[in-house]
Amino acid sequence: MTGTVLVVGGGPAGLRAAVDLADFGARVLLVEKRDQLGGAPVRWKYRSLAPDFTPTEEVMGPLIGFCESSPMVEVHKGSVVEGCEGSVGDFTVKVRNEADGTTTEHRVSSVIVATGFEHFDASVDPRYAYGRAPNVIGINELEAMLKEGRVVGHDGRPPKRVAFIFCVGSRDRSTNPWCCTVCCGVSIKQAIEMKQTLGDVQVYMIYMDIRTVGLWEKLYWDSMEKYGINYIRGRVGEVYYTGEKLLVKGEDTLVRGPFEVLFDMVVLAVGIEPGPGTKQAAGVLGLKLNEYGFIAPRQPNVHVDSGRDGIFLAGTCIAPMSIEETLSEGSAAAMQAAKVLKKTVAV
Amino acid sequence: MVGASKKVARMLQRLNPDGWHYGGLPGLQWEAENAREGDRALMGRIVDELREDVRFEEFYHACINCGNCTSMCPPFRLVDFEPRIVVQKVMHAKDEPELLYQMMDQYIWACFQCYSCWEVCPAHNNPGGLVAMLKEIAVRHGLQSARKTLEPYSKILYKVMTTGTQITPDMHTSMALFKDWGPHKAELSKNIRTERAAVPVETMAGVMDKSWRVDDSTMKELMEIEEEAGVLDAVGGSLKDVADMVREAAKEME
């Protein structure tokens, strides 16, 4: 019997689970594919988190700091889980370091899968000209620009007129048919930050529905009432680069009018989709993927339960969700692992 | 049917006097009247026919009103025609058959079946296809509107009936594969500009031939289908010369 828990993925959910378990007194084996902890918020250099513009460091910093310094947490960066045998209370897992190719074996009591998500690759959908035309960027790239405090086009000049296109790679049978739940809020947050950074910029949100769920609604109201951000209901059919500016074609469904307007910059609210890490981890751990490629819990309403005893789920590898939900799911999964520990080794 | 529910009566009233529908967006008075004077039983039959069509399952799923279809729609640039409204009305056809019927007067005839809408629809609806089905129904039932609208189009209708759509591969700008064209799209569009430039403008005949090389056997089959499906008989009433032209063309090929 062992008192160690394996956490796959060093993003918000994984870090939260690791911190909670270490606090609880368990040893944690944290395996992260990339060379840096923090997951998507750190990797994509998120400036701040919706809905209250909390700086990313404020949320992620303490978690990363704890995991990197705590003697209870053994961090394996640049590594992936390659094998997993055994059953609840006593798994034997192989962790391979991608850099030097060495494989180590560990015995763990339970496994928490928190492999996270990838942003949708907008170049898959040709109509947005992403990757073909300059100044067409994703919200992930804009976050990094905002973090630098320098929002500029490819020519180094700040844009005067920006369009945010919602639901890129979401709610579309050709790409991803689900709603990513957060990119409305995140885009609005960025639009506000852009207004704050650039001052005289006209921002247009081209949306199909605004899904600022729960308390995020405040973002939507403030963006309109305090920052004068414009909303156009419709969906864009084509973005065309004129050689100077970007021509955005769409319909304003509120007036049944076609519009073809020139913009300096187009920001695509790229959605959330399961990444290759999720697929790989699910394969190794013998977990079922649902029709969309996310890991399917035993019962759709109980996210933590993977359907295999001793393996628990947390965060966006199950479904798209916001960072606050991800963090609580990390804690929830840690609780399940703690229950297993209590039954088997009595910490 | 007399009861036709207070809701319907109220809605029709709303269409009057300015003929607005769908949240007060401008609609059209004459069509509202057309719908009011229309045969209610016929309206119901039209809806049933539409829903029973084998293509319906594939062409219609559900509309989330996003406006993507319209954003790519060429007629929308000029005419107040929207594929989105077409799908919306098809979606509500069971409850509001008069709105569907109303649309069949002039509205759907603005569509020329380029199927741009089909390609971009996130729900994989096919508004252009639905319009085609509605047009067929209008012709089948010999609706006055169909006759009136189609009269100037006899020749073009003949062309469509014998060789399919009027769109040439290079008129289609999207990167995505145009489903209706098959794998020969690239080959067909390679020299089409040069070929077209060589065609004397007065004739126009050559242009049409270049648009889509249809196999003789395919064309014959197409005509047989038209004949068997009763389309030619239905057209015969109002567009006799077209029906005759199709029949003659079929005979010539034999």
Place this chain on the structure above:
Amino acid sequence: MAAEERKKEEKGRFIAERRYVDDQRIVEPEKLEAGGVDMSGRWGTLVLPRTIEEFDHSLFEGVKRLPRGGKVGKCWQCGNCTAVCPVAHANPMFNPRYLIHIVRMGYQAEIEKVKDYVYLCSGCGLCSAACPKDVDPQGVMIALSIAFKSGRAKGGR
């Protein structure tokens, strides 16, 4: 008068979906000659595109400064105002939600089409009571009708 109306009706009569094309966007030259051949009639008919090529918020900013127009920026186009409006029910050319949106985005052609209907507002205040965002559409209609006439805000003459 009658002759003028007939002319208006004859304009673009070859267009199959004529009723869905705005009168003012049909251009039909009285006489058209090409290469010495008289081509007047349907060959010269041209329909101008109705594409919106620019958003213009100057009128909207003007409305915000007019009495009772200050809260118009809060509108999120839910349509509650139009839903309860007795005038819109009787004459749908008057549509508070629509008016606010076209002014916000500055759709000039649309404004020209419906701006005279704004005076139909009876000032009953049902919309202001129904508005979830406290826009006060009744007051906005006052500001709009002034703005359409005012030289201060672009769009009215």
Place this chain on the structure above:
Amino acid sequence: MGPSEAVPLIIDRNAIVGHAAVVDLMAVLLPLSFVLLYLRVRGWDVPFTPFGIFASLFAKEGKPGFAARSRALLSATAQDILFLKRAGGRCEEPLHTWGRGLVMWGALGSVAATLLAALTDPAAVPMALTDPVRLLGDLSQAALASGAAILILRRLSNGARRRATDIHTWSLQCLLLYVGLSGVAVDALSQGGSFLAMEAMYISQLASISALLLYAPFSELAFLVWKGSLLVQKSLLDEAGPPG
């Protein structure tokens, strides 16, 4: 301009506020009110003011001539104001229409009664209770008060409507209510109250009328007057107005 001249019909020669003083006051306030209205409308930067309607009567452009225009002006006035075609025609609740109607008719009746009284008896000695002019005045004041009360109660009765109403609307309606109520009260006191009480009430009514005259150009009323006259002007010049 509302019930401005709704001076009570009983003015004793010994009254504290004499008839001449009231006439003088109105002679100052009425033009001032019009000037303020003009300035307010001009402040919106619109080319048309309500007074432009008289210029339109003689305008050169437009089809019909002067006589036809005068007829149009009269019929528009009758239709829109007397029969509430515009202001009341599109009210959802009949009660609302009644409120508006009563205020409108009450105000007009008060003005008419005052003018008639001034014409028939310039000295304004007490008139018999059965005097038709006096009856008209009393009924008009009562109508004005009840109309204003209906409007206020209608707004008060609905929470959302109450919240959406701004201070200008409240002030205007309360002023109208007070003008009507005090008019009725003055008359009632003249029948059986003390002279001083009546005089005090009368002075307070004069004050409320003055306040109304000075405030009207800055209230919603200015907009209604402007909009109404604009629509009438449109029909005078035979411009294609919006279909009612």
